[in-house]
Structures are given as C-alpha cells and as structure tokens.
Amino acid sequence: MASSRRQYPFHLIEPKWQQAWDAQQTFRAWNPGEVLADGHPFAKRHGLSGKVTATQLPKKFYILDMFPYPSGAGLHVGHPEGYTATDILARYRRACGFNVLHPMGWDSFGLPAEQYAVKTGQHPRKTTEANIANFTRQIKSLGFSYDWSREVATTDVTYFKWTQWIFLKLYNSWFNPETNRAEPIETLEYPKELRLISDWNQLIYESAPGEILSKEQENDFKKEFQEDWNRNREKLRREFRDSKRLAYVSEAPVNWCPELGTVLANEEVIDGKSEVGGFPVIRKPMRQWMLRITAYAEKLLADLDTIDWSDSLKEMQRNWIGRSEGAEVDFQIADCQLPIADSKIRVFTTRPDTLFGATYMVLAPEHRLVDVITTEEQLSAVENYCEHTARKSDLERTELAKEKTGVWTGAYAINPVNGEKIPIWIADYVLASYGTGAIMAVPAHDERDFEFAKKFSLPIIQVVQPPDAKTDWQGFCENGTSVNSGFLDGLPTAEAKKKITAWLEEKALGQKTINYKLRDWLFSRQRYWGEPFPIVWKVGPDGESYHEALPESALPVLPPTLEDYKPTASGEPPLARAKEWLNEVPGAVRETNTMPQWAGSCWYYLRYLDAKNAGTFVGKDAEHYWMKSGGDKPGVDLYVGGTEHAVLHLFYARFWHKVLFDLDLVSTAEPFFKLVNQGLILGEDGQKMSKSRGNVVNPDDILKEFGADAFRLYEMFMGPLEMSKPWSTKGVEGVYRFLGRVWRLFVDEKSETAFEQAETTAETQSRGELLDLILLDGAITDAAATPAQLKALHACIKKVTEDLDGMRFNTAISAMMVFINEAMTWQNKPVTVLKPFLQLLAPFAPHLAEELWARLHSTFGQIAPSLSYAPWPKFDPAQLIESEIELPVQVNGKFRDTIKVPVDADNTTIEVAAKASEKVQTFLSGKTVKKVIIVPKRMVNLIVG
RNA sequence: GCCGGUGUGGCGAAAUGGCAGACGCACAGGACUUAAAAUCCUGGGACCUUAAACAGUCGUGUGGGUUCGAGUCCCACCACCGGCACCA
Incomplete structure (x- = not known):
C-alpha cells in the first residue's frame, strides 16, 4: 500500500516530537501546592517558579475524554475522533493562557477479560495490562497532549480502593427528605420504639405514664428493657437503618443467563438474549445490592437546567427519570x-x-x-x-x-x-x-x-369533551372539558x-x-473482574444473616486468586470459589458479588485531579481548584464522548457526584458543565463499522501511511464533530496533501531531494539526524509583510479562532487550506506571517508545526519558545479593512451583477453605481425603478415594475 | 406510537435572511517526465442556446406561507438515522 512517495518525513518528525514532549513533560498540569519544574514552559509562560498557590495559577480549564475500555481489538477510528477534538481544544486553551487539565485513563474492569479468563485460565489482570499497553501505544502515537502523570486505571488497587471507599460512603449514608440531601447514617432518627436508651426517664415515662417508680422498680425496668433490647431491638434498629441506606440489599429479579452462568446487566441483554453469544436470558429473583438513585430523581432532573448539554441528551435523561x-x-x-x-x-x-x-x-x-x-x-x-x-x-x-x-x-x-x-x-x-x-x-x-x-x-363512559366538537371522544386522551363528572362538569382538564x-x-x-419511571440502580454483578464489595455477612442470634460494612482500614478489599473464573454450579458468583478468602474476616463471610463496570467510571474524573493521592480519593485543594474556584465554569469545562453513554454512565456519575456533594466531599452539584457527543464514524460504505461487514478501519494502518497529523486533521475535516459521517481513506489523502503543501511552503526542495536520497542509503539509527539535511526555503525572510499577506493571515486567525471557540474544526481547517493555497503563490514569505500561521496549525497538526516552528527560529538565530505555550495570535481587524468592496446587485430579488464601491459609499452613490451596471441595465430597460433596498456593506436590490 | 436529529453537486461538506455549493475527495483537460507516480495549472450543479463563450431558465427532500429577498423563518407532509416504548 505505502508505495507512493511521502509528502513529508512525518515518520521521523512525529516520533521526534512525541519523545521531546515526553522528556520535557510539556503537558504536565500543575496543582495548587505543587513545585513547578525548573524551566518548564508553563512556568516560563506565566512567570511562575517554585511552589504555586491556587491564586498564582492561571485559570483552569478541565477538558476530559470519556476514558476507553481497553479491549483486545485495540483502538478503532471512532476513539480518536473525540480525543482529537479535545486535544485541539486543550492545546488551544494552553496557548490562550489557561492551566489545562487533559488526562487519560482506563475503564479496565469488564466482561471480555473475564470471559477470556474463563476460557483460557489467564488472569484478567494480565489480559487487561496487555490491552492497556496496546491502547497506550496507539494513543501516544497520535500525539495527544495528555498529562500522563495522572493516568488512572479502574483496575489499579490504588484506584479501586477509593471506589470501595465511596461505596462505604453510600452504604453509610441515607437520604434525609427534610434536608433534601444525603447525610451520614448517624443522623438517622429512629421511630420511637427503636430509639436508643439515651434517656431512661423518657422511656420509663413512655412505658408507664403517670406512675412514679421506686429505685428498685426502676432497676428492674432497666434490666428487663435491656434484655428485651438485646433480644429484639438491635435487630429491628439494624433493619430500619439498612432500609434507609443509599446502598441496600433487595431481592430483585435479574437477568440470569444459564448458558453463560452469570447475571447480565439490562444493557447486556438484547431482545431477550445475551449480547455475547445470543443465549436465552431468564428473569430470576436473587439477592442484590441496590443504590438508592431514586432519592435523587428530582435533583437529577432539576439540575439538568444548570448544565450546558445538548437538548436531545437532556431529553433522554428526562425521559429516563420519567417524572x-x-x-x-x-x-x-x-x-x-x-x-x-x-x-x-x-x-x-x-x-x-x-x-x-x-x-x-x-x-x-x-x-x-x-x-x-x-x-x-x-x-x-x-x-x-x-x-x-x-x-x-x-x-x-x-x-x-x-x-x-x-x-x-x-x-x-x-x-x-x-x-x-x-x-x-x-x-x-x-x-x-x-x-x-x-x-x-x-x-x-x-x-x-x-x-x-x-x-x-x-x-x-365519556367524561372528557374534546375542544373540537368534531373529534371523537372515544379514545380521546388529551385535555378537554369535563362532562358526566358531577361537580367537575364544565371545567377544563387542568382545573378539573x-x-x-x-x-x-x-x-x-x-x-x-x-x-418516576426511574428505578433504583441494581449495583451487583456475579462476576470475578470487578471491585469486591467491602461488605461481610454475619449471622445474628436468631440465625438470620445480616450485612456489615468493613472499616475503612480494611480497604482495599482485593479479589482472591482463582484457578477457575466460572460461577459455581449452583449459580453463585466466582468469588464464592475462594474458600479461604471468603472466611478471612473472623466470624463473618465476605460478600461474593462484585460491582458493575459503571462503578469505576462514576468518579474517575475526580481521581485525575489528584491521581497519586494515597491519603484520600481526591485532595480538597486540588478538587476545589479544578472543579470550582480555578476557572469560569464549575466542574469539567468540556466532556466529550459517544452517545452510547447518554443515559447510563452520565446518569450514574451525576448521582454519585451529588451524593459526594451532599456529604461535603466535592464542591459542585454537577460534575460535567459542558458535554458534547461526537458522532459515529461509519464505514466507507456508509454502514456502521463492524467486523462482520468487513468495513473496519484500523488507525495503525492509516498512521503508518499518512502519519498522525494527517489522521488527526482528517478526523476533524470530515464534518461537524457531532454528526455521524462515513470514513474515506481518499479524504485522508486530501488533508495529507495539504500538510505536504504546508511542508513545501517552508522547505527548500533541493535539500529535501538530497535528504531523500541520503535516507534510502542510511542506517536506521541515524535517520533522525538526516532531518538536518533539510533546509528552509530561501524565500522565507524577515522582510516586512505586504498588506495582502497580512490580510490572508488575519482572515485566517479570525476564522480559526472563532471556529475553535465554536468547535467547528472542519471549517477552521478549510480556512487554513485557503491560507496555504494563497501563500503558495508568494515569492517572498515573511517569517512574521509564517510563525503565527504555524501557531494556528499547531493544535491540529502539532508535530509538523513544532518541527517547522523550531526550524524557523533556528534559521533566524533564535531559540524557539515552546510552541505549546506560545501566546495565541491576536486577530487585528485593521488588517482586513479594504477601501473598496464588492456588492451584489439584485433586480427584483434576483442576482444580476456585482459592483465595486468605496467601503464608506453612501446610498446614493451605491444606487447610481448599481443602475450604471451594464448587466443590470438590460433588466431595467423599459421599466421604472419603484424601490431601492440597500443593506449597507451587504447588497443592493432594485425593485422594478 | 412518542421524543430528538438530519435531508444541499458523483461523494464528505460550506453558507449572521442577502452572489448556493467555500474547502476537500473523485473526475476531466493541460504542464513537467522517455514513461508513470508525485507535483503544478485549468475546468466543472442541471437544463437550454452556442463552433465556443456570453446571456437565459431551473436548482438546497415535498407542498404551501412570510419577506424586496428563504438552504436559512413559519405551517403541513415525506424519507433516513438515533433514543424510548403498555410508565396509567
């Protein structure tokens, strides 16, 4: 395939800059309280050094991708679409002076690794680690500006320890309807008969009102009461308490798949069959952990009004809540x-x-x-x-x-x-x-x-009269007027x-x-590869078993080592096979269910804020700076991901966040301020990409042939981010050619030929140095730019800046193409025009931009400042002002000609000029002009009759 | 059935109510080349006229409407995509 000549040596440029960014930790984001690395470009840009406080740091901008499940199949072309969009914006915001947080991680618990383990006996952790390594390689090869020091994986012990910790918070909280928020379970008030013996006088009074007891009688009462308490009340209190927790146990019918020997989530059941394998699924009541998300129905609904999400997405969530x-x-x-x-x-x-x-x-x-x-x-x-x-x-x-x-x-x-x-x-x-x-x-x-x-x-029986008398009342379900309804007769529906x-x-x-349609969240799975619950079961004096939370000090609860990952024959989860692990806690048996995959993704955006913190799930200062005090918007400034998570993930995460907010553990009521769904990338045939259709495009192949910059650029050039659109490898070639033209605008052609010849004979190791053979084009000088050149540049700055703010990447790219098409005709190429252009290009094609940026500076004897932190070019409207403009002339609303007039021409001048046009005159002859409509600087319309 | 989104050249698409099709792909012609690739230049919605061009007519899913002027705003409908679906 890769037989044609390379447009430019991206195969050398891209690894070179990826390594440079890595080595300099260019994209490292700094938390309040951290000590800035000496000479880090961020520190230089903002004139900071040493330990920084939240007030010293510039405004934050938190730009987040939905982290992927690292599947064995590797990245597909859909992943980098959103990742490229966010990366472009992250780089843009950095250039604008923000402290940008742009992290990546892995949603690594999940069924495929477990099923592979069932088949092969290979521990899911091994599979998962290999898949993460592959995903990391692929994602890094695209040159995204992630702060990898904050990488998290939900399967890491240091991560899921805190997932379990948050579960304990849920378990140990209840929703107080009076304060309308979650509170620690300790604030729960028990019904009278279950109150603690805190006030004997009150108790005595309640059981024997009006009587005065002797000391002896009182002691007898206390003894008797205490015994009775010990027999019954502790259990009743516990049952009451357990019935109020945000995490509780219930007998719920679940989707049991006998063939797979596991319970499936609703979303894993399609048309009554398992998504994997297509086996029948039956409903079966089982003891399940539930999360009381219904308590938050009203808040989850109302707070949709406070966040910047698409209407369709909000509507889906509203429907899901179904108030x-x-x-x-x-x-x-x-x-x-x-x-x-x-x-x-x-x-x-x-x-x-x-x-x-x-x-x-x-x-x-x-x-x-x-x-x-x-x-x-x-x-x-x-x-x-x-x-x-x-x-x-x-x-x-x-x-x-x-x-x-x-x-x-x-x-x-x-x-x-x-x-x-x-x-x-x-x-x-x-x-x-x-x-x-x-x-x-x-x-x-x-x-x-x-x-x-x-x-x-x-x-x-008719009881509503439709407003339109012609409408049949039978089956009429809308609003009307009450009839045959006694005292309601004649009232419109709302009043009735x-x-x-x-x-x-x-x-x-x-x-x-x-x-509400919303149901509580079924939170347990009969799986191996998930977070074990920090819960044990004990048996009470009455022989009935009850659950109890482990203390925080017992975290993390690690899953046991198993030989066999299948559920037991009796349908118990695989963890039940680990007899030793099961009975590790004296006098108790461990919970054998695990948490669903959604658990880890409910809070990963918080862990990124302070990923290494061993003392808490996220440090207070870091959380406060990144989520609230440090920027213009509360929470994540921009969250980009697929619609497939429109309800479940985004709903569950909002729920957890609200609980954490109520418990004073985070400082905003909503986690994601702005959310954008990227559209699906379809196969070249316009169909959904799938292995069975054979229309899957592998990013590795595209990267190899066209490079990361071309791949990134193409994914953005295809069309608006939120639309679904079909893939076209020919289209990649188009933007690849554009990058080639950018390259040729800058480099000397002869030197490149020399480079190419040298490359074919060179040893692999020394090929990087061969890049030095390529020289800048001699037409690039520090001469002053012409007005036309400045106009081209500033038109481009304006368009690209506006389009980045509006996330219109495709039109921003076309503006840069327009610039390059014009610049290719220039005899003289002023450095003062080319440098800002590279800055505009940098977010989209960072490797190529860095390479040319460095060359421009070194050729003119300067040390290149970091392109990633160079201040974004300012648009100067003065450069676009013209003395003359072209106006379209219409006759009776139809376009007939254009005229050239001075930009500040008055209406009379314009009218005269319009009527003077030869083409216009042919439409005016024999008619009178009845009306002249002039829209300043836009058009002229002559109405004739 | 309900909710949301989208309909513009051969294709991906672009157009604060003001020159429809920017930019790109594919295609055609030309330059360079022994040749090809690459590159550079030129062309292009349809129809009609024409040797060619100019000019003209039509044209943004369909049918109406508002407006000097509609791809854009309003009403009705059709098609496709996505979500929900006996939620009382």
Whole structure:
C-alpha cells in the first residue's frame, strides 16, 4: 500500500516530537501546592517558579475524554475522533493562557477479560495490562497532549480502593427528605420504639405514664428493657437503618443467563438474549445490592437546567427519570371482610379528572392483593393467568402488547366519587413496578384501557369533551372539558385535576403524587473482574444473616486468586470459589458479588485531579481548584464522548457526584458543565463499522501511511464533530496533501531531494539526524509583510479562532487550506506571517508545526519558545479593512451583477453605481425603478415594475 | 406510537435572511517526465442556446406561507438515522 512517495518525513518528525514532549513533560498540569519544574514552559509562560498557590495559577480549564475500555481489538477510528477534538481544544486553551487539565485513563474492569479468563485460565489482570499497553501505544502515537502523570486505571488497587471507599460512603449514608440531601447514617432518627436508651426517664415515662417508680422498680425496668433490647431491638434498629441506606440489599429479579452462568446487566441483554453469544436470558429473583438513585430523581432532573448539554441528551435523561405528576386514589374493595390495610386498592393516575369515567380496575398480576381478593369461582382462571405471565420475559410481555390479555378476579371495588361498583381485573399491561401496580381504567380516555375494554366488553363512559366538537371522544386522551363528572362538569382538564385532587385530599381518599419511571440502580454483578464489595455477612442470634460494612482500614478489599473464573454450579458468583478468602474476616463471610463496570467510571474524573493521592480519593485543594474556584465554569469545562453513554454512565456519575456533594466531599452539584457527543464514524460504505461487514478501519494502518497529523486533521475535516459521517481513506489523502503543501511552503526542495536520497542509503539509527539535511526555503525572510499577506493571515486567525471557540474544526481547517493555497503563490514569505500561521496549525497538526516552528527560529538565530505555550495570535481587524468592496446587485430579488464601491459609499452613490451596471441595465430597460433596498456593506436590490 | 436529529453537486461538506455549493475527495483537460507516480495549472450543479463563450431558465427532500429577498423563518407532509416504548 505505502508505495507512493511521502509528502513529508512525518515518520521521523512525529516520533521526534512525541519523545521531546515526553522528556520535557510539556503537558504536565500543575496543582495548587505543587513545585513547578525548573524551566518548564508553563512556568516560563506565566512567570511562575517554585511552589504555586491556587491564586498564582492561571485559570483552569478541565477538558476530559470519556476514558476507553481497553479491549483486545485495540483502538478503532471512532476513539480518536473525540480525543482529537479535545486535544485541539486543550492545546488551544494552553496557548490562550489557561492551566489545562487533559488526562487519560482506563475503564479496565469488564466482561471480555473475564470471559477470556474463563476460557483460557489467564488472569484478567494480565489480559487487561496487555490491552492497556496496546491502547497506550496507539494513543501516544497520535500525539495527544495528555498529562500522563495522572493516568488512572479502574483496575489499579490504588484506584479501586477509593471506589470501595465511596461505596462505604453510600452504604453509610441515607437520604434525609427534610434536608433534601444525603447525610451520614448517624443522623438517622429512629421511630420511637427503636430509639436508643439515651434517656431512661423518657422511656420509663413512655412505658408507664403517670406512675412514679421506686429505685428498685426502676432497676428492674432497666434490666428487663435491656434484655428485651438485646433480644429484639438491635435487630429491628439494624433493619430500619439498612432500609434507609443509599446502598441496600433487595431481592430483585435479574437477568440470569444459564448458558453463560452469570447475571447480565439490562444493557447486556438484547431482545431477550445475551449480547455475547445470543443465549436465552431468564428473569430470576436473587439477592442484590441496590443504590438508592431514586432519592435523587428530582435533583437529577432539576439540575439538568444548570448544565450546558445538548437538548436531545437532556431529553433522554428526562425521559429516563420519567417524572409524572398525578394523584394516588384509594378504591375501597366491595363487600370486604379484610383488615383495613388490605381493604383498599391504591392506584396512581395522571388524570384524576377522569375519575368519574373509571369503569373497572386493573391490578398487575404480581400485585399483593391478587391472592386476597380473587373469588372462589375465578381462582383457577386467575392462578392460570398469573402463572402464564410469570413465565413470560419482559420482552414477550411487550411484544405481545398488541393483543391485550387479562382475567376478572371476581371482586369489585367502589369508585370513591360516585359509589359505583366496578369490577377488578388483572392484566399484564399493568406493570407491578410502576406507580402502585394498580390502575383505575378509564377506557373512554386512555388508549390501553380503551383497547382492553373493547376486547372484554367493559363499559365506556365519556367524561372528557374534546375542544373540537368534531373529534371523537372515544379514545380521546388529551385535555378537554369535563362532562358526566358531577361537580367537575364544565371545567377544563387542568382545573378539573386541581379540584378533584383537593376534594380527594379533603376526604382522605387520595393525594397529589409525583411518580418516576426511574428505578433504583441494581449495583451487583456475579462476576470475578470487578471491585469486591467491602461488605461481610454475619449471622445474628436468631440465625438470620445480616450485612456489615468493613472499616475503612480494611480497604482495599482485593479479589482472591482463582484457578477457575466460572460461577459455581449452583449459580453463585466466582468469588464464592475462594474458600479461604471468603472466611478471612473472623466470624463473618465476605460478600461474593462484585460491582458493575459503571462503578469505576462514576468518579474517575475526580481521581485525575489528584491521581497519586494515597491519603484520600481526591485532595480538597486540588478538587476545589479544578472543579470550582480555578476557572469560569464549575466542574469539567468540556466532556466529550459517544452517545452510547447518554443515559447510563452520565446518569450514574451525576448521582454519585451529588451524593459526594451532599456529604461535603466535592464542591459542585454537577460534575460535567459542558458535554458534547461526537458522532459515529461509519464505514466507507456508509454502514456502521463492524467486523462482520468487513468495513473496519484500523488507525495503525492509516498512521503508518499518512502519519498522525494527517489522521488527526482528517478526523476533524470530515464534518461537524457531532454528526455521524462515513470514513474515506481518499479524504485522508486530501488533508495529507495539504500538510505536504504546508511542508513545501517552508522547505527548500533541493535539500529535501538530497535528504531523500541520503535516507534510502542510511542506517536506521541515524535517520533522525538526516532531518538536518533539510533546509528552509530561501524565500522565507524577515522582510516586512505586504498588506495582502497580512490580510490572508488575519482572515485566517479570525476564522480559526472563532471556529475553535465554536468547535467547528472542519471549517477552521478549510480556512487554513485557503491560507496555504494563497501563500503558495508568494515569492517572498515573511517569517512574521509564517510563525503565527504555524501557531494556528499547531493544535491540529502539532508535530509538523513544532518541527517547522523550531526550524524557523533556528534559521533566524533564535531559540524557539515552546510552541505549546506560545501566546495565541491576536486577530487585528485593521488588517482586513479594504477601501473598496464588492456588492451584489439584485433586480427584483434576483442576482444580476456585482459592483465595486468605496467601503464608506453612501446610498446614493451605491444606487447610481448599481443602475450604471451594464448587466443590470438590460433588466431595467423599459421599466421604472419603484424601490431601492440597500443593506449597507451587504447588497443592493432594485425593485422594478 | 412518542421524543430528538438530519435531508444541499458523483461523494464528505460550506453558507449572521442577502452572489448556493467555500474547502476537500473523485473526475476531466493541460504542464513537467522517455514513461508513470508525485507535483503544478485549468475546468466543472442541471437544463437550454452556442463552433465556443456570453446571456437565459431551473436548482438546497415535498407542498404551501412570510419577506424586496428563504438552504436559512413559519405551517403541513415525506424519507433516513438515533433514543424510548403498555410508565396509567
């Protein structure tokens, strides 16, 4: 493939500068309190030395990439798209004088390494390390300006120790609805009967009000109470406490894949089958760790308004949270002999105004009361139905959505507004997990209820009149006016909702409620290659087991060494195989689940701030400087990554961050101020890149043939960052040619020929020195620039600067192409024009720019200041001002000609000039000019009739 | 079904309501070369006229509208991509 002649010796230039940046730690970012390296270009630029304080440091700019999972397949061309965009901006911001934090790391826990371990017995750490090494090589070969001293990997013990530590924080916190924030579990108030024995007098008074006890009686009471306490209350207190923690245990149905012998996350299940292997997945209840993310639903929703994310992304998160306002209403079960708690069915509805139209009720098949209310005659039918639906997966339930199914329980409920007896059905179109798991069915004004009612011939009563009389009221689900609704009649929907809700509250039949689709986060996986929980299980005096957190001093909890990484035959996680490890803590057994891959990525952006800190997850000063006090924007200034993480990662990370914020461990409510999703890069055929399609492009191949600068430039030139766009290797050649033209603008052609000849015969080792054979073009001088040259330069500065601010990389590159196309025609090339141009090019093609920058300086006997920290060129508008401008002339709105007029010409002059144009005259002849529209400096339009 | 995004030459794309197609790819012609590659120069939306050009007409998914003027703003629709999907 690489047969054609190189445009320029990138194969020597790129490694040369990558090594130089590495050796000088050019891109090292400095924290407050750190001692700057002597002579570091950052120190020179900002006139700093020695130990720096937060106030001495310039403004921070935190620019972050979503760190990759280091897969065995290596980098694909999609990764460098976002990485290049952020790198360009990082370099640009450095030139603008910011203290830029631009780190990289590895989301290295994950299933592939584990599955490889199951197959081969190779420890996942080995696979992971090899993959990280390969990713590092590939990423470094692209010349990104990462501060590698801050590299983190979620699988590093020094990292996941703090992931476990944060888990302990979650475990040891509860969400206080009164203060509306997470608090240490110690602030939890227990119900009266569970309070600690802190005040005997109070206790004695409460158990025997009005009595005065003798000393003896009091002692007896204390003894008895203490014994009773020891028997029961400690356990009850613990259960109460555990039920409030942000990390808690529940029995939840999970996606169990018998074939793989593991539980899968929802996102790993596609169409009811495992993403890997395509094996069937069934629902199975298992003991699981959950995180109480639902407590943060409102904050996660409200704070979206404070961050600069795309509307579509915010919308996805809003949908995920699924907030809906409505009311809960209690329906009395008719002819009911049950205890009070069981005698009512509570429903959630967003349309309480339609209550008069409720003609039946539906319970989810899993609803608690199904067994209780079903009548003798209906028993077998109901049992049958429940059993049938239980066997269906979620997918089957929705797939069969077109055809509603259900069965009558034989029972009735009383509609609280009109006392009507309405039948209670069960149907799987009602989900147990949303709302109360029961609904009031209003078939006239709900599509699903309407369908169901038609199928089972249930009554349909109109209670909403559509605003347009022609609209059919049957199945009308929007807002209208209440009818057939007693005291609501005539009210528009919004008001009817308010009135009925107030009425229900007054009668204690219901209340206004807010419901969320969001569920708590299932946080445990039955895997080996994840963070072990810092949790042990103990057995209480009653023989029941309970969980307990390990102390911070027990961190990190390391995973055991195993021979076999498969889950046990009984379906227990692989960690259960390590008998010794399991029983390491005296009197306790370790938790054998591990955390999901999302755990590590929930806080890595914080670890970067202070990656080496052994004493805490992130130092306070570093956190405060980078996240809050040091810059214009709170949190990460710019976060770039793919849409595939639009909900999960970005949602989970926001949640953790908010908990840490509540616990006073971070200083902002949101982690990522601005977020941009880069678009997908498709294959050359316009299809998604995939091995099976055979359209995958390997960056290594492109780099080898065209170099890193061309690769970077092409990825940015393809189109707007956020769009999906197809790859074109021909397109790479185009920008590669552009870089070649830049090179030829600067170098002497004869010397390059000499270099090429020398290179073919040279030893490999000495090839780097051969670069010295290449000389600068003699036309480059320190002569003054012409106005035309300055105009070309400043037009370019303006466009590139504006486009970088707006992240329009493709048009910035085209502006540089325009400059080069013009500069190629110059006989004299003033150094004062070429230097600023190289600065503009530097963020995009840093290796080539550095090389030429160094040559320009050395040729003119100067020592080159670091290009990476050279102040960004200033645009001078004076250089673009012209004495004459071209104006388009339209006749009746159609373009006919252009005229040249002085830039400050008045309207009369312009009108005369426009009418004088020959081409225009042909359209004016025989007609009168009725109106002249002149937009200063833009155009002229003559209206004729 | 709902939500979001995108529709512009052969292709990737560009255009604060003001000369549509900058820049690049591919293509064609020319220069250089023994030749090729590389490089440099030139051309190019469609149609119609023409020896050629000039001029002209049409042209930004479709149909309307606002405006002196619309790729851009408004209304309705179509297609493709992404997300959600019985959430009461």
